[in-house]
Each structure stands twice: as structure tokens, then as C-alpha cells.
Amino acid sequence: MSKYFLNYLDELESEAIFILREVWAQFENPVILFSGGKDSILVTHLAKKAFYPAKIPFALLHVDTGHNFPETIQFRDDLVKELGVKLIVGSVQDSINNGRVAEERGKNATRNALQITTLLDTIEERRIDCAIGGGRRDEEKARAKERFFSHRNDFGEWDPKNQRPELWNLLNGKHFEGEHFRAFPISNWTEMDVWNYIKRENIKIPSLYIAHEREVVWRSNSWIPVSEFLRLEEGEKIQKKKIRFRTLGDITITGGIESEADTLEKIVQEVSAMRKTERGDRSDDKRSETAMEDRKRQGYF
Amino acid sequence: MHIDNNQLLRFTTAGSVDDGKSTLIGRLLYDSKSIFEDQLESVSVTSAKKGHRGVDLALFTDGLRDEREQGITIDVAYRYFTTPKRKFIIADTPGHIQYTRNMVTGASTANVAVILIDARHGVIEQTKRHSFIASLLNIPHLIVCINKMDLVDYSEDRFNEIIGQFEEFSSKLLMKDVRFIPISALEGDNVVNRSQSMDWYQGGTLLNILETLHISSDINKIDARFPVQTVLRPQSEEHRDYRGYAGRVASGIYRVGDEVAVLPSGFTSKIRSINSGETEIEEAYAPMSIAMTLEDDVDVGRGDMIVRLNNQPEPTQEFDVMLCWLNDDAAKPRAKYTITHTSNEQRAIIKEVIYKIDINTYDRIIEDKELKMNDISRVKIRCTRPLMVDSYRDNRNTGSIILVDENTNETVAAGMIL
DSSP: OOOOOHHHHHHHHHHHHHHHHHHHHHHEEEEEEEOHHHHHHHHHHHHHHTTTEEEEEEEEEEEEOOOOHHHHHHHHHHHHHHTTTOOEEEEHHHHHHTSSSSSOOTOOOOOOTTTTHHHHHHHTTTTTTTEEEOOOOTTTTTTTGOOOOEOOOOOOOGHHHHHHHHOOTTTOOOOOOOOEEOTTTTTTHHHHHHHHHHHHOOOOOOGSOOOOEEEEEEEEEEEEEEEOOOOOOOEEEEEEEEOOOOOOOOOOTTTEOOOOOOHHHHHHHHHHOOOOOOHHHGGGGSSSHHHHHHHHHHHHO | OOOTOOOOEEEEEEGGGGHHHHHHHHHHHTTTTTOOOOHHHHHHHHHHHTTSSOOOOGGGOOHHHHHHHHHOOOSSEEEEEEEEEEEEEEOOOSSSSGHHHHHHHHHTTTTTEEEEEEEEOOHHHHHHHHHHHHHTTTTTEEEEEEGGGGGGGOOOHHHHHHHHHHHHHHSSSSEEEEEEEEEETTTTTHHHHOOOOTTTTOSHHHHHHHOOOOTSSSSSSSOOEEEEEEEEEESSSTTOOEEEEEEEEOBBBBEOOOOOETTTTTTTEEEEEEEETTEEEEEEETTEEEEEEEESSOOOOTTTTEEETTOOOEEEEEEEEEEEOOSOOOOOTOEEEEETTTTTEEEEEEEEEEEEEEETOEEESSSSOOOOOOOOEEEEEEEEEEEEEETTTTTTTTTTTEETTTTOEEEEEEEEOO
């Protein structure tokens, strides 16, 4: 006699597939926001399952800050080829060149906030009506209130106080010309769930997540990788360490942790013993208590 | 950790800041070791700034900027924690009177409602409101936490008195499984750890009950309902003739070879194959997302429902629902709305408001028929075409609808079919 209930990973998978199919059914021109991080890789993997044996019907949209890990770009290009999907690149460098945004100045300058303009411009130019993201509610307090289908007005802004109620499995993606939606199929997953699932399904991930030797400097409590964009400050010195990254963002702001976890098995073990949240190593979230909410209101991921 | 058979349990918490709801959630997260060091550090700093003694557990559930400024929860927020037995999703909803709509939203997918009562005040209007909504949304299990027991000397008599109050008013409600637990969220009694001060209570702690409740039967496994979301047509060499109907099983069980009917057309066929992702499977049950193919080439599309031949829902064009109004703009008489039921979408009008319900007294109001934000009423809805509906009591997934305003695209009402 079989059991007639799902375990939690199967239930999360089923929910995510349901949402991805709803996006396909309700929107004209949806894309997957692809950063090369594990969450967007997971969403892409789930999309493959959702539409099998048909191909993934969404293009991947990568907002390229120009401050990438070379590994991420290689991974992205290989995946696009393997899946036979279309890749759209929105370039922050282009936005800077044609004067849409100005490079941040000062010590902790990053291109993180600049992505918002590039993303919204790309959405407008390409007439994208739904951008599927790998955002999870456990990541950050502003994300805890995000809906599966999240409405953006014609300026791309999120109004957390005026969200559409979302009941049962009834998703309302109706919108006017110029507005768009963000869809978050893995809203209910935690970092642990993502890793357990990646391990179970043996999903390919960039080598950056796996412990490796790298040149780094110690800054704001984490190991920042050495790259052509890094300016050494007084007292900082380059060291070689065995590290891995818990999240992947721009190479300029993503801090690694010292780790010996060089297999998926070991990563799952390491993550379950972690005592800090994964975004704790991201300097973009440390700027103020409401840093994420403020960026999200403007149209951030 | 053995996670293979661990289930997912969704629960909603109702109560206001004063009942200690945020403290309770904070306590659950803290004592189940689901709080990370950097979160603890940030909350400790804020607690000290506000002059609290120790760590203010309520701050763990603090969300958006406006809330922190006003000190209230303004929307549904979701929290997660995992124990070796289950994964939990908390829909944390505010308890203020104006936020019925958020409670309804949070309750719609919950297996369990946790209701908080302040032991000093006993059952108050808000308790009745929350219990009514839990019963209306047919949440399978209800856990009533009598909180702040430390402030009534951990008195067994007081606990029993409040149970009495609760049972008196709740006899009018439809509830299957109700439990009472005496707790102190602030001191940690009977939340995760057993209380040292209430030997007279022999039941489980809140976490223990959440971990062991029988929830496998919460989804209807009898009536097979499969709403089609989209049709998969790969048109590749390898799968030239493949035509898969993709969707999530709303209820019941399907097996390869089952005789099925496609509604509303009524065409019949047999299930040829069922796929879960790349894997072919023999049977599928709710809430699995699958794709199925049929033996015969029948016309099936989004909005259709594939059901078992010998167990079919009633296609009806006019039906009664308990409707909760969710929008600032009141319902317009005779206005047309888009009605969404599973993957099906039609147009509908509210033909008649039969009565409204006073959710504090449960009285029927027949004089006032205007549907305003947070109103709950029994209405008659008429659709342009028949929907394949079940009653909400039998089937949450095929017994629920939403109404969307065609002028604003907003979701203005949620309904449970009677």
C-alpha cells in the first residue's frame, strides 16, 4: 500500500511547478531572472520539470553588472546551451555608458542598486510582463511579505501595503499595459530546503559554492575575493584561503566563508550547522535596517 | 536527519500584539533553535535601544518599515522553521478588526489555526472573530493557546474557566479538532519546553502537538479533481504526438488506465500515462503537479477539469457562497466581476445578498446589504457559464473562488461555495 502524502520537498516542488505553469498560462511574455546563483538555477531546474517533455518556454534574463565572477558567466552560457533557451542580457555598463545611471562613488561603491534601472529598462524595452525570480521569504524580512504573484506598477515599483490578497491556489496576474509582475515560485523554500533539494536532484551548480582555494582579503567580517575591481585599503592584505560562497552576487560585494565542504553532501551538513543567515555576508543588506525593503520598493529583485 | 517522510505543516496565528502573538512566534523560533546569530544580535541591539529587559522575542517577527514605526503587523508575513519531525510554515496575520482580509488570506491554506487568548481577559470579541474565521475557512485543526498563564499564577481553575467560555460560544461553529494549551510565551512554558509550573496539565506542548497532528487526511483523497492549467505540446522529433495536460491534482487519486470524463464537454477517455517531471508514474494524488495524457484525441484546454467517470462535480451556473469582501471599494450592485475557480475563469454577477454576518455575535443581518471591506456575507452568484464546483466543506480546492474587479484588476472578494 502506498502512502498518499508528499514529503515536504515534494510538496515544495509541486507548488513551485504549479506557479511556473500558472505564469506560462497567464502571461504573454514571461522570463526567468537568472543571476547564476543557486536559487535561479533551482527555478530553471523546476521549469524544466514543469514543462517536460516540452522545452522551457521562458527566456533567461541576466542583469549583468559587469562585476561578475568569470565562473558564473561560463556556467550561464553552458546552461543556456544545454537547455536550448534564449538568453537576454541587460547590461549595467550600457546603462552607465548611455547616462541612465551613474557609478556610485566612495569606499563601498557597488553596482548593486544600479541593477534596478537596467532591469526595469530591459523589462520595458522587451515588453516583459512577468519576471520570475528566485526570491525566498526566509531570506530577508521585507521578502517575508512577498506574494507568489507580486504586482508592479508602471514605474516598476512594489507597494507592500497594497498587495493583492492571495488565497488558496488562486493567483491573479491581471494587469494593465505597462505594468508587470514578479513571480516567486520558491517563496516557501528555505536555504536548507534548497540545498537538500539540489543534493537530492543532483543539480549542477557553479564551482564557487564548493570549497576551493582563492585569493581573498578580510573585510566586513567575510572573505572578499580578489578581482580587478577590488581596491585594497590600508591594512588589508591578500591571503590564500580555502573558501566557498553561500550566495553569489557581484564579485565586489560577495563574501566567502572558510570551508572544507567540497561535496554537496558536506555542504548540506555545513549549512545545517550554520549559525548565521546567508545574507549576513552580503554588504548590500548591511547598509541599513530596511536596505532590502527600500530597494524592493523601487523595483529590485 | 531523516527527512524523507517529513511533512509540511502550514499554520496561521491569530491574535494581536497584546495577546503576545509575536512573542509566541519568537519563542517558537528561538526555542526550536531556528534563530541565527546575526538575527539574534540585531534583535538584541534593538531591544536594548528600546529599553527592554533581555531579548524582546517579538522583534524576530518584525517586518516592514511601517510596522516597525507603528509597532503593528500590517500584512501577512511568512516564517519558516524545521524540526527533525516536520517543516513548518507560519502565516503570521494581524489581529486587528480592520484586517479580517489578511486573516482570511493566511487561513486559506492552513492546516492549523493557533488562536491566542490572554489568560487575564479570557474570551473576548476578537477570540470569537478569529474562531469564526477559522471555522468559515474550514481549517482542519484548531489550537487554542491560553497565554500569559504566569500572570494568573498558573491557575488550573482559570484555564478551565476559559475553556468553558470558549466552548459556550463555539458550539455554533463547525470545528472538528480543537485543543487547549496553557502557555506563557514570555517565560517559555509549554511552547517548546514543558512547563515547570503547571504539573496539572498533562497534554503536549504547542510544538509537540504541531509535530504530531495527523494531517495526511487534510486534503480530500476521495473525489478525484484535476483542473487543467496548460497543455504541453513539445512538437519535437522525439515527442511528436505528445499532448500532455498539465496541472496540480486538486483532490483524490488518479491511476493510469482510469476511466475519466473531461468537463464541461463530457467527453470520456482513459488515462494513458502520468508524468511527474521526466519520470513516468503509475498513480498521482493531491497535491502533486503532474502531466497526463489520454487514450483518445479529445479537445482539452485550460479551465477544463478531468474527473473520474463515476464521481463528477455538479456543473452549475448559479450557487450560494460565503463571501469575504477584501477591497476598499464596496461591491457595486449588478456589477460584473471575473470569477476564478481552479484554472477556470468566467464572468459573474452577485445576484443577491442574502444576509451579512456579524462576526462578533454570529447574528445574521438582513437590513444592511452593502458589501464593504471585511464584510462576510452569504450571496448568490450567477456565472456566464457553468463551473464544476464542489462544496467548500468537502473540498477546499474546488469549493473556493475569488472575484476580480474588471476595472482595477484587483482581487476584491474571496468565496467559499456552500
